[in-house]
Amino acid sequence: MPTEAQIAGGHKAAINNPNVPEETKENSKRILEEQFNGGDVPKSGDNENKNPNNVAGGLKATLNNPNVSEEAKKSAKERLDNM
CATH class of the missing domain: 1.10.287 (Helix Hairpins)
Structure with missing residues (x-):
């Protein structure tokens, strides 16, 4: 659900x-x-259960996707740099 x-x-x-x-x-x-x-709802509490390597892979995919906005790419890069 x-x-x-x-x-x-x-x-x-x-x-x-x-x-x-x-x-x-x-x-x-x-x-x-x-x-x-x-x-304005609280984010899902599932973050602690996520595989960090999968998260990093998703962020890297975002950086290389030509259909993603520059703002989203910037956010993904910042999150990746903070991992």
């Missing part, structure tokens, strides 16, 4: 996806406001 953070994250992703219809984006915004305090 997905956590609140995962559900809110899905709605946030829908809002920022250019391929999602405007009506769906508005619905996601409404749900975030009404059910998830505007999307």
